[in-house]
Amino acid sequence: MKGLFFINFMVILSCFSVAAGVLYNYIVQGGQGKKIALLTACCSALGAGELYWYSHWFPGLTGGIRLMGLHIGALASVSWFLTFLLAFPVLAVLAAGIFFYRLKRRGRPVTPAENMTAGEHQGPSMSRRTFLKGMAAAVPVAAAATSGLGNVVGESYLAVTKLPLSFPDLPDYLEGYRIGQISDSHIGLFFSPEDLKTAMERLAAEKVNRLEITGDLIDELSRLPQCRQVLMEGAALFPDGIDFCYGNHEYYRGLADITDMLESTPIRIVRNSHFCASPGGGRNLSGRSGRDNRPLYIAGTDFSFAPSGRLHDEQRRDYTQTALQGIPEGAFTILLAHNSAFIDEGFAHHIPLTMCGHTHGAQFAPIGPLVQAVGFKYLRGLFQKDGCYGYVNRGTGHWLPFRVLCSREVTVYELQKKR
Structure with a gap:
């Protein structure tokens, strides 16, 4: 503020x-x-x-x-x-x-x-x-x-939301694979680097293999050194690494400074891009093996500042297509996007799992329907369509601490083969 x-x-x-x-x-x-x-x-x-x-x-x-x-x-x-x-x-x-x-x-x-x-x-x-x-x-x-x-x-309560998700085409080496999500920590006046450390430790206690951070990491740039230290130390808690996509507050607060900090850590930034986390058979994943040679890809989109309506829809589609371009057919793909509107793009491209944040779940649950009515179709929680999932994290932090029936959270996704 x-x-x-x-x-x-x-x-x-x-x-x-x-x-x-x-x-x-x-x-x-x-x-x-x-x-x-x-x-x-x-x-x-x-x-x-x-x-x-x-x-x-x-x-x-x-x-x-x-x-x-x-x-x-x-x-x-x-x-x-x-x-x-x-x-x-x-x-x-x-x-x-x-x-x-x-x-x-x-x-x-x-x-x-x-x-x-x-x-x-x-x-x-x-x-x-x-x-x-x-x-x-x-x-x-x-x-x-x-x-x-x-x-x-x-200020005080942080929920650990556990989501077992079943997929009919899950590669065998991803059976039981756990992915954690942190979103909207907004490190600053009411959320400290120590709070981020606590959130990461809570996820590590759930034996999470990989961590995804879906934007709005830090608001107060004076805390960049402490944030960097937490991320450097926390990287060792997640054997398959930490991935990050940009939110709107990275642009508001100082994109260049935040990017420089992130690039000095083991965190991988995905910005309208993707990378191959495993070429198949569990290779490049800690403690994973299998006979299925279908690869695992992590893709991420940038934040769209286009005005709501047709322009926003077009830019969203462009960002998603750019992020997914080059991923081979049949790959198991996870999409990271700050704005929950990208869940529609995830469903349209048959992405098995899209992780988002941005909305904070409205923080004050009684106004949730009003927030949805003004443009946030996907406000909080899990959504499903044609065997694909989209999830909107309620926010691990906040820029104002007030919450009613909508606590802060970290999310644990456990991938399972649908039988």
């Missing part, structure tokens, strides 16, 4: 915070609208300041109490903003309903029964107001609990 994006992000969240405070005051008829708006604005300014200074000082901090304190403060600030972002739509619906209810009451005469009730005591009116206050108070409380818990879970 840097530059113009950071400023816009803070302004938008601050506006939501103030608007949510005003809506709350309207619902409860507290008469303190200006004070609530001012208090909310001041707290939001403090939160924005904390996030700004955390991002500003972060490149020069490598550890210690100062970094820990700023990190905790940044998490608290994120929780503050997300509380109002979650509360706003609910408060808006409540406020709209109350507005029309009050408008309707204002336009009709008061009945004698209501006058009598009002003259005796204000029980029903006070009861209604008490109910509205309680309901309005429950909204920010629930939002704060969701925000806080979502940040804690997002």
Whole structure:
């Protein structure tokens, strides 16, 4: 979160915070609208300041109490903003309903029964107001609990998703072969190189033969040396190597610097290209042998920045065709692509397995259908067509830690012969 994006992000969240405070005051008829708006604005300014200074000082901090304190403060600030972002739509619906209810009451005469009730005591009116206050108070409380818990879970929990996949034409030497996937680690403010090391170790504990990283590896370039060290040390954990395809954030953050770092490690970059991992019979694969001479190929596509629609579809097809060109017919091929839209290309070319990321699974599961509706057909999880598979990793990391019913993950694919 840097530059113009950071400023816009803070302004938008601050506006939501103030608007949510005003809506709350309207619902409860507290008469303190200006004070609530001012208090909310001041707290939001403090939160924005904390996030700004955390991002500003972060490149020069490598550890210690100062970094820990700023990190905790940044998490608290994120929780503050997300509380109002979650509360706003609910408060808006409540406020709209109350507005029309009050408008309707204002336009009709008061009945004698209501006058009598009002003259005796204000029980029903006070009861209604008490109910509205309680309901309005429950909204920010629930939002704060969701925000806080979502940040804690997002920071601390990493799922290991195990997928046994059956293929009718699997070469015999790939029976039981395990491939790990890491995607969208976004090393930076809320995901450290040590977190990447943990993810790699979790996969190694599952006896993974090969690791695929499907883009958006690092956001904070000051962490390139530490990231390189983790990758250098982690390469020994995967006997058949580590492969990498680019995501959009490699371009946003510094493609040349990230590429230089990757090329100084044993990682193989596949960018609209492919390579032969085994010419057949299990050759070039650790501990593998067999009679089947069909080769294993790993292909990878670049990230497409073409506008959505026809241009994006055409560029996607071009990238995929370039990546697959020259792979012999009958080869068992695995396709790496950051954008999950490439699953369609994998199915069209009858690629047995396409691995993707990019979407983070929406992170907040309740908005999943909305995210799918705006253009992410393949949001998260496993998809299958005509014996081919496509999988969208939910993200091993994130640039904001908030997650609800959509935890971070590393994926383990175990290839099996369909019988």
